[in-house]
Amino acid sequence: MPMLHMKDVSKLFRTEMVETHALRDLTLEVADGEFLAVTGPSGSGKTTFLNIAGLLEELTGGEYLLDGVNVTQLDDRARSRLRNEKIGFVFQSFNLIPDLNLLDNVDVPLRYRGLGRADRKRRIEAALARVGLASRARHYPAELSGGQQQRVAIARAIAGDPKLLLADEPTGNLDSQMAREVMQLLEDLNAQGTVVVIVTHDPEIAARAQRNIHIVDGVASDIERAPALVRPGRAAAQPSAQG
Amino acid sequence: MFAYYLDLARRSFRRNVTLTVLMIVAIAFGVGASMTTLTVLHVLSVDPIPGKSQNLYVVQLDPRRALGYIPGQEPLEQMTRAESEALLRAATADRQAMMTSGNAAVEPQRSGLAPFFVDGRWTTTDFFPMFQVPFLTGAAWSRDDDTSGARVAVIARPLADKLYGTTQAVGRTIRVRGNDLRVIGVIDDWRPSPHFYDLNNDTYAKGEQLFVPFSTSRDLKLDRSGSLDCWDEPSGDPLAVGAPCVWLQLWVELDSKDKAAAYHDYLVSYSLEQMRVGRFQRPPNVRLRNVTEWLEFKGVVPNDVRLQTWISAGFLLVCLINTVGLLLTKFLRRSVEIGVRRALGASKRSIFLQLLIEAGTIGLVGGTLGLGLAWLGLWVVRHQPADYADLARLDLPMLATTFALAILASLLAGLLPAWRGCQVTPAIQLKSH
Numbered sequence: 001m002p003m004l005h006m007k008d009v010s011k012l013f014r015t016e017m018v019e020t021h022a023l024r025d026l027t028l029e030v031a032d033g034e035f036l037a038v039t040g041p042s043g044s045g046k047t048t049f050l051n052i053a054g055l056l057e058e059l060t061g062g063e064y065l066l067d068g069v070n071v072t073q074l075d076d077r078a079r080s081r082l083r084n085e086k087i088g089f090v091f092q093s094f095n096l097i098p099d100l101n102l103l104d105n106v107d108v109p110l111r112y113r114g115l116g117r118a119d120r121k122r123r124i125e126a127a128l129a130r131v132g133l134a135s136r137a138r139h140y141p142a143e144l145s146g147g148q149q150q151r152v153a154i155a156r157a158i159a160g161d162p163k164l165l166l167a168d169e170p171t172g173n174l175d176s177q178m179a180r181e182v183m184q185l186l187e188d189l190n191a192q193g194t195v196v197v198i199v200t201h202d203p204e205i206a207a208r209a210q211r212n213i214h215i216v217d218g219v220a221s222d223i224e225r226a227p228a229l230v231r232p233g234r235a236a237a238q239p240s241a242q243g
Numbered sequence: 244m245f246a247y248y249l250d251l252a253r254r255s256f257r258r259n260v261t262l263t264v265l266m267i268v269a270i271a272f273g274v275g276a277s278m279t280t281l282t283v284l285h286v287l288s289v290d291p292i293p294g295k296s297q298n299l300y301v302v303q304l305d306p307r308r309a310l311g312y313i314p315g316q317e318p319l320e321q322m323t324r325a326e327s328e329a330l331l332r333a334a335t336a337d338r339q340a341m342m343t344s345g346n347a348a349v350e351p352q353r354s355g356l357a358p359f360f361v362d363g364r365w366t367t368t369d370f371f372p373m374f375q376v377p378f379l380t381g382a383a384w385s386r387d388d389d390t391s392g393a394r395v396a397v398i399a400r401p402l403a404d405k406l407y408g409t410t411q412a413v414g415r416t417i418r419v420r421g422n423d424l425r426v427i428g429v430i431d432d433w434r435p436s437p438h439f440y441d442l443n444n445d446t447y448a449k450g451e452q453l454f455v456p457f458s459t460s461r462d463l464k465l466d467r468s469g470s471l472d473c474w475d476e477p478s479g480d481p482l483a484v485g486a487p488c489v490w491l492q493l494w495v496e497l498d499s500k501d502k503a504a505a506y507h508d509y510l511v512s513y514s515l516e517q518m519r520v521g522r523f524q525r526p527p528n529v530r531l532r533n534v535t536e537w538l539e540f541k542g543v544v545p546n547d548v549r550l551q552t553w554i555s556a557g558f559l560l561v562c563l564i565n566t567v568g569l570l571l572t573k574f575l576r577r578s579v580e581i582g583v584r585r586a587l588g589a590s591k592r593s594i595f596l597q598l599l600i601e602a603g604t605i606g607l608v609g610g611t612l613g614l615g616l617a618w619l620g621l622w623v624v625r626h627q628p629a630d631y632a633d634l635a636r637l638d639l640p641m642l643a644t645t646f647a648l649a650i651l652a653s654l655l656a657g658l659l660p661a662w663r664g665c666q667v668t669p670a671i672q673l674k675s676h
Contacts, residue, residue, distance in 0.1 A: 051670040095673060
């Protein structure tokens, strides 16, 4: 069973004036253990894809199975629980909560899972140790460099042992040295079995993934290496706007 | 999760102390002002005799001349002595008591204590069980004492303490206006508020200290107080039995609606009979109001108190609207954090609860502060020259109401901001940050 199975997924944003197809009939499977990079120009639909994959947005059409669970009809509570248990997020801007120390930041997803104090403590310490920041557990995000903050964000993402890690431009705000460290961390996690899906502009980052898909105007295509798991959409490749 | 949400609320307060203090102060002032005026309204409009207020009725008849009669006009609010004594003798109700307020000089027999005046009530024996007067020692006088003008008295605890240094005063003598009366009962502190059975003097008067049989008071010519209305020039003593003057209150106890209806019919018959014999000239004009109806009719709660209550409720509303605005600002400024929490597994409901608990905590703190302000406000009220001033105190129900109001107010104020907060679209916040 694939970790991520999308069939004819589309996303349409409507305003009073315009309709925008952010994704068109995307069909995609990501298998267990894969490291997938999603590339494409700005506004192409990469982040929309990531948000739908991460259950942060609902899809307009199609079907999406996450680790075998059809998420299409789930209510907010069930989606939140699934998100909490299956998915870890890493953002470009780190998105650490500034008035929580590292320990409490990493604790956030564990709290929503309803774990006991001892279990949470064990997981937090292990996650911070995994990213090399165990000694700074009582520090606040503002006391860390950008690279360190992103490592904390990764610790937060992996503390709950998710099967899928979604990263949106995780190195976008980092210098090259720090970017390499973060990428190494993601690769290590992938090597240990976590599925990693990374959205990036950076061809160098994308090149480190096992497989790339390229999204342009809401239409995805497999661009190299991997077996042909991605099929182009059935609809025309041009975005449509209706007044 | 409740403890976690409380901890998050604490952190949030520390993050923006000024905004938090502003909200707490807004709620505190709103609650403080509301509770001050609500407490005053509460003490002024509380049922003075719970459990019996529906069974005690004040009797009104209209014995005036025909001249000036307007159909539908209210009868006089007090009774003549002739009607009071006649209805008392008839004893048609379960209980009945006639009464007037009085004032008498008491001459203490203890050395070093100068004579002083006390407020009294000259009444009949049913007064005590009808109005549930609490006796410390002794008992009320008998019906025979009522008719014979017995030289007996019931006194209140403060007077007993003052005269004898003890409440064990039964059997002792009290000298009233030069006459010795035997003390047969001592009552505990008793102050029905409002002073429903006689609203002619102070509506929120302190309780009387001396109770003497009505007949005794007339024999000894004890001074009376309160209003005296005469529709004709009295030929002699306006307090005499046949005088065309009203100055007495007549209360009856009727323990069912049927009995009240029957008594009303009886009063109509009585009025017709008095017309037939030429004493009454107006058609029967009878009112039989229970305590609740009587207080409503007399409008015992001052209009300015009602007005102040409305104004302070409006003030609380303004404070709440202010708090809604501040909470909205506070919560929406945390959209990114909310987005992060949503991404990490918080449901909308979790976020809603978190924000609502934060609002409730502000209400709790604001309510505690508001309680202090209400206490201060009531202290100010107690120093006003109003007859109800010393009643203005927070009792347990009002204390509970204060907290309930504060928390309810802040939860209400928090509902909209918390709802808006939990509707934050995480995807937008996480990308736009």
